[in-house]
Amino acid sequence: MFQETPYIRHKLRVEKSAKTVFLLMTVLIIIPLIMIVTYMVYKASPVLSMDFLLTKPTNGMRQGGIWPALLGTLYLVLMSLCIAAPVGVMAAIYLNEYAKDNWLTRTVNLAVINLAGVPSIVHALFGLGAFVIFAGIGRSILAAALTLAVMTLPVIITSTKESLSAVPMSFREACWNVGATKWQTIRGIVLPNSVSGMLTGFILEVSRAAGETAPIMFTGAVFYKAIAEGDVFAYGLLDQCMALSMHLFTISTQVPNVPEALPYGTAVVLLSTVLAVNAISIGLRVYIRSRKKW
Amino acid sequence: MITRKQWTTVSEFLIETVIRICGISAIIFVLGIFFFVFREGAGFLFSKWEPIKFFFSTEWYPTSVSNKRYGILAIIAGTASVTVIAMTIAVPFGLGAAIFISEFCTGKLKEILKILIEFLAAIPSVVWGFIGLMVMNPLIIDIFNVPIGLTALNGGIILSLMAIPIIVSIGEDSLKAVPDSYREAAIALGITKWQMVYRVLMPAAKNGLLAAVLLGVGRAVGETMAVLLATGHAVQIPGSPLDSVRTLTATIAAELGEAPVGSDHYQVLFVIGIFLFTITFVINLTAYLIVKGIRVQKGES
Amino acid sequence: MNKFQTLITTTCLVAGLSTGCGRKADSSAEANGGKPVIQNSGSDTMVNLAQRWAEVYATVDSGASIEVSGGGSGTGIAALINGTTDIANCSRAMKEEEIQKAKTNTGKDPKEYIMGYDALAVYVHKDSPLESITIEQLAGIYGEGGTITKWSQLGVEVPGCDSDEIIRVSRQSSSGTFAYFREAVLGKKRDYKLGSRDMHGSKEVVELIMHTPCAIGYSGMGYATPDVKMLKVAKTEGATAYEPSVQNTLDKTYPIARPLYMYTLGEPEGPVKTFLDWCLAEAGQKIVSETGYVALPKE
Numbered sequence: 087m088f089q090e091t092p093y094i095r096h097k098l099r100v101e102k103s104a105k106t107v108f109l110l111m112t113v114l115i116i117i118p119l120i121m122i123v124t125y126m127v128y129k130a131s132p133v134l135s136m137d138f139l140l141t142k143p144t145n146g147m148r149q150g151g152i153w154p155a156l157l158g159t160l161y162l163v164l165m166s167l168c169i170a171a172p173v174g175v176m177a178a179i180y181l182n183e184y185a186k187d188n189w190l191t192r193t194v195n196l197a198v199i200n201l202a203g204v205p206s207i208v209h210a211l212f213g214l215g216a217f218v219i220f221a222g223i224g225r226s227i228l229a230a231a232l233t234l235a236v237m238t239l240p241v242i243i244t245s246t247k248e249s250l251s252a253v254p255m256s257f258r259e260a261c262w263n264v265g266a267t268k269w270q271t272i273r274g275i276v277l278p279n280s281v282s283g284m285l286t287g288f289i290l291e292v293s294r295a296a297g298e299t300a301p302i303m304f305t306g307a308v309f310y311k312a313i314a315e316g317d318v319f320a321y322g323l324l325d326q327c328m329a330l331s332m333h334l335f336t337i338s339t340q341v342p343n344v345p346e347a348l349p350y351g352t353a354v355v356l357l358s359t360v361l362a363v364n365a366i367s368i369g370l371r372v373y374i375r376s377r378k379k380w
Numbered sequence: 381m382i383t384r385k386q387w388t389t390v391s392e393f394l395i396e397t398v399i400r401i402c403g404i405s406a407i408i409f410v411l412g413i414f415f416f417v418f419r420e421g422a423g424f425l426f427s428k429w430e431p432i433k434f435f436f437s438t439e440w441y442p443t444s445v446s447n448k449r450y451g452i453l454a455i456i457a458g459t460a461s462v463t464v465i466a467m468t469i470a471v472p473f474g475l476g477a478a479i480f481i482s483e484f485c486t487g488k489l490k491e492i493l494k495i496l497i498e499f500l501a502a503i504p505s506v507v508w509g510f511i512g513l514m515v516m517n518p519l520i521i522d523i524f525n526v527p528i529g530l531t532a533l534n535g536g537i538i539l540s541l542m543a544i545p546i547i548v549s550i551g552e553d554s555l556k557a558v559p560d561s562y563r564e565a566a567i568a569l570g571i572t573k574w575q576m577v578y579r580v581l582m583p584a585a586k587n588g589l590l591a592a593v594l595l596g597v598g599r600a601v602g603e604t605m606a607v608l609l610a611t612g613h614a615v616q617i618p619g620s621p622l623d624s625v626r627t628l629t630a631t632i633a634a635e636l637g638e639a640p641v642g643s644d645h646y647q648v649l650f651v652i653g654i655f656l657f658t659i660t661f662v663i664n665l666t667a668y669l670i671v672k673g674i675r676v677q678k679g680e681s
Numbered sequence: 682m683n684k685f686q687t688l689i690t691t692t693c694l695v696a697g698l699s700t701g702c703g704r705k706a707d708s709s710a711e712a713n714g715g716k717p718v719i720q721n722s723g724s725d726t727m728v729n730l731a732q733r734w735a736e737v738y739a740t741v742d743s744g745a746s747i748e749v750s751g752g753g754s755g756t757g758i759a760a761l762i763n764g765t766t767d768i769a770n771c772s773r774a775m776k777e778e779e780i781q782k783a784k785t786n787t788g789k790d791p792k793e794y795i796m797g798y799d800a801l802a803v804y805v806h807k808d809s810p811l812e813s814i815t816i817e818q819l820a821g822i823y824g825e826g827g828t829i830t831k832w833s834q835l836g837v838e839v840p841g842c843d844s845d846e847i848i849r850v851s852r853q854s855s856s857g858t859f860a861y862f863r864e865a866v867l868g869k870k871r872d873y874k875l876g877s878r879d880m881h882g883s884k885e886v887v888e889l890i891m892h893t894p895c896a897i898g899y900s901g902m903g904y905a906t907p908d909v910k911m912l913k914v915a916k917t918e919g920a921t922a923y924e925p926s927v928q929n930t931l932d933k934t935y936p937i938a939r940p941l942y943m944y945t946l947g948e949p950e951g952p953v954k955t956f957l958d959w960c961l962a963e964a965g966q967k968i969v970s971e972t973g974y975v976a977l978p979k980e
Contacts, residue, residue, distance in 0.1 A: 111473045115500065146736070146972060177405050180399045184396070185403065194406055200410050203660050203663070204660060204661075207602070208660075210632075211650055297503075310731075338609075339609070341884055342903065356504060357504070364498060443854045445869055521893075635853055635854060637751075641759055
C-alpha cells in the first residue's frame with residue numbers, strides 16, 4: 087500500500103537527523119545548567135550547613151557564615167516587593183480593565199517592554215542619580231530597594247495583567263448587571279479570581295530582585311557591616327546593608343586567601359534561593375491551571 | 381453627612397485616579413531613567429563632549445594626571461565582540477531548542493524542558509560571572525593553551541547561556557502563534573515535520589523569531605556583572621576571541637564607584653549610560669514593532 | 682457604614698503589604714537607633730583591614746556599628762567631599778584640590794591620620810625564575826610607549842609561558858593602588874599602556890597571577906599567597922634590590938611603599954574618635970600586622 091521510494095527514504099533520513107540535531111541543541115543547553123549546579127554544590131559542600139547561614143563572617147571574611155548578607159538580601163527583596171507590588175498591580179489593572187486601545191496604551195505597553203530591557207547598570211545609574219542624589223535619600227536600603235522596585239516592575243505588571251485577562255468577561259458583565267461600579271467589580275470579582283496569578287508574579291519579582299548586583303552596588307550595598315547574629319531587625323531603613331550577590335562579588339574579587347568553598351557556598355545559597363523561589367512560582371502556575379474553573 | 385452614594389462616587393473617583401497614575405508609571409519610569417541619567421551626564425555632554433573623539437578614539441584615560449582622554453571605541457569593540465560571540469552560539473542553539481520544544485516534543489517532556497529553560501533564565505548574573513571566573517577560566521586556559529582564560533570567548537559563552545532562555549521562550553511563543561491550520565495543511569500534503577518547520581513554520585513565524593533574536597542581543601549588550609568578572613577587563617580592540625576585552629557596562633560598574641560625584645569622569649560614565657540606554661531602547665522598540673506587526677497582520681487575516 | 686468598610690478594605694488591599702513592611706522597617710530603625718553607625722568607605726587596599734577592624738571592634742565595643750564599603754580611594758574621598766561618610770580610607774594622600782572641595786562643600790577641614798604602611802609588591806607566578814626587577818623595567822612594561830613586552834627581554838624564560846608574552850595585570854583606573862603605582866613607577870605625568878587587564882580588586886590581581894604563568898601584576902603585600910612570588914625591587918639598574926618586608930618598608934629602602942590614611946571631616950568626636958583611637962592603639966595596630974600590612978613603628 088505504501089511504497090518507500092528513495093525520495094521518501096531521503097526525506098525520512100533528513101527528518102531524523104533534523105530531529106536529532108534539535109534534540110542535541112536542547113540537551114546542550116540543559117547540560118551546562120545541571121553540570122554547573124552539581125559542580126558548585128560539590129565545591130560548596132564543605133561549608134554548607136545551618137551555621138553557615140546563621141553566623142557572621144569572621145577572620146576578615148575568610149571564615150564563618152553569611153548571615154548579614156542573607157538578612158540584607160531579605161530586606162532588599164521584601165522592601166522592593168512592597169514598593170513594586172502595589173504599583174505594578176494597579177498598572178496591570180489599568181492596562182487590562184481601564185485602558186482603551188489608543189496611543190497612550192500602546193505607549194505604556196512599549197514602556198513596560200523597554201523598562202524590562204534597560205540594562206541593569208543603567209538602572210543603577212538611575213537609582214544613583216534619582217534616589218541617592220536627587221531625592222537625597224543617600225546610599226541606603228531604601229534607595230537600593232526603590233531601584234530594584236523600578237527594575238522589577240515589568241515582571242509584576244506582565245504577570246498580573248496575564249492573570250487578570252484570564253478572568254472571563256462574562257464574570258464582569260454579571261457583576262455590572264447587578265449595579266456594581268467598575269472598581270467594585272474589580273475588587274469583588276476580578277482580583278479574587280486572579281490572586282494566584284498575581285502571587286506568581288510577586289514570586290518572580292523576588293527571584294529577580296534577589297539575584298541582582300549592579301543596581302544595588304552604588305545605591306546601598308556595602309562590603310561589610312557588623313550586625314548581631316540572630317537579630318532580624320539589625321538593619322534600619324536608612325542604613326546600608328550587605329547582600330548575598332554583592333558578598334559573592336566581593337569575596338571572589340577583593341578578599342585575599344578566602345578558602346574556595348566560601349564563595350562557592352555563597353553562590354550555592356544565592357542560586358538555590360533563586361531557583362527555589364522559581365520552583366514555587368512554577369508549582370503555583372501548574373496548580374492554578376489544574377483547578378481552573380472556567 | 382456624606383451619603384453612601386456620594387461615598388461610592390468619591391471613592392470610585394479616587395481609586396480610578398490612583399489606578400490611572402500607576403497605569404502610566406511605566407512611562408514615567410522610562411522617562412525618569414532617561415532624565416536622571418541625562419541630568420547627571422549633561423554637564424559633560426554639552427560642554428566638553430567631542431563626539432568624534434568619544435566614538436572613534438581607543439584611548440581611555442579617565443584618570444590620567446597630564447592628559448585625560450575619553451575614547452570608547454575599544455570599549456564599544458569589546459561589547460560588540462562579546463555580543464557577536466554570544467549570538468553566534470545563542471541564535472542557532474536558542475532557535476533550535478525553541479523548534480524542538482515547540483514542534484518535536486509533547487506532554488511531560490515539553491513541560492520539563494520549559495521549566496529547565498526557565499531555571500536557566502533565573503540564574504543571577506553575578507553567579508554566571510563567578511562561573512566564568514572560577515570554572516571557565518581554567519577550562520579555557522587548558523583547552524586553547526592560552527595564558528589567560530578571561531577573554532571575549534569566556535564572556536561570550538556565558539552571555540550566550542544567559543540569552544538563550546529569552547530566545548527560546550519568545551521563539552517558542554512565536555512558533556506557537558502560527559495557526560494550527562498551517563500545520564494541518566502541511567501534514568496533509570505528506571511532508572515531514574522538518575520540512576514543515578523549514579518551509580512553513582519558519583517563514584510564518586519569521587518576525588517573531590527575529591524579535592526573539594533581537595531581545596537576546598539586548599540582553600547580551602546590557603549584561604553587567606557576568607562580563608565584568610569573565611572578560612578580563614582590558615581596554616583593547618580584540619584581535620581574536622581569545623583576547624581580553626572590556627565592555628561598556630563593565631566600565632561603568634568598575635569605575636563609577638570611584639569617580640568623584642560631578643567630576644568629568646563621573647559624567648562621562650553617565651554619557652556611556654545614555655548611549656547604552658539608547659542602544660537597548662532602539663533594540664526593544666524594533667522588537668516591539670516587529671511583534672506588533674505580526675498582530676496587525678493576524679488581525680487582518 | 683458598609684461602604685466605609687469597603688473603602689478601608691480596599692486601601693488595605695492596595696497598600697497592605699507596604700504598610701506591613703514599612704512598620705517593620707520603622708521598628709528596625711528604632712532597634713538600631715541606640716547604636717551609632719560609623720560609615721567607613723574608600724580604598725580597596727584598606728578594605729580588608731577596615732573590615733577586620735570593624736569585625737573586631739564589634740566585639741570590644743558594641744556601642745557602634747561600622748559600615749565598610751570599598752570601591753577605591755576615590756570613592757572614599759568623594760564620599761567625604763559629599764559628607765556621606767564619617768571616615769574615608771585612602772591609600773594615597775588627598776590632593777590639594779580635593780581638600781579645598783571638601784572645605785567649600787562641608788565647611789570643615791579634612792583631618793589626616795596615618796594608620797600604617799603598605800608595601801606595593803610586584804607579583805609573578807611562583808614558577809617564574811625572575812627574582813628582582815628595577816623601576817625602569819617596570820616602567821618599560823607598564824608605561825605608555827614602553828618597549829618591554831616579552832619575558833626574554835628581562836632575560837628569563839618562564840616555564841609554562843610558551844608565548845613569552847608579558848601579560849600585564851593592572852587595576853581599574855581610579856583605585857589608589859593604580860594611582861600610586863603610576864606615581865612611583867611611571868612618574869607623575871606618564872600614563873599606562875592600554876590593554877592591561879584591569880582587575881576590580883587587589884585580590885583578583887593575585888588570583889589571576891596565580892593561575893597565569895605569563896602574568897605580572899602589582900598589589901599590596903598583604904595580598905600575598907603561597908602560590909605567587911613577590912619580586913625584589915631596585916630603584917635603578919645596579920642598585921640593591923630590596924624585598925617588600927616590614928623592615929624594608931619602615932626603613933624606606935623598599936621603593937614602592939606608601940602610608941595608609943584615614944580622613945575625617947574636622948576633628949573627630951564621639952564614637953568616631955573612640956574608633957580611630959582604638960585603631961591607632963595597640964589592639965588596632967596588631968590587626969594591621971595580622972592582615973599583612975606594616976604597623977606604625979612603636980614610639
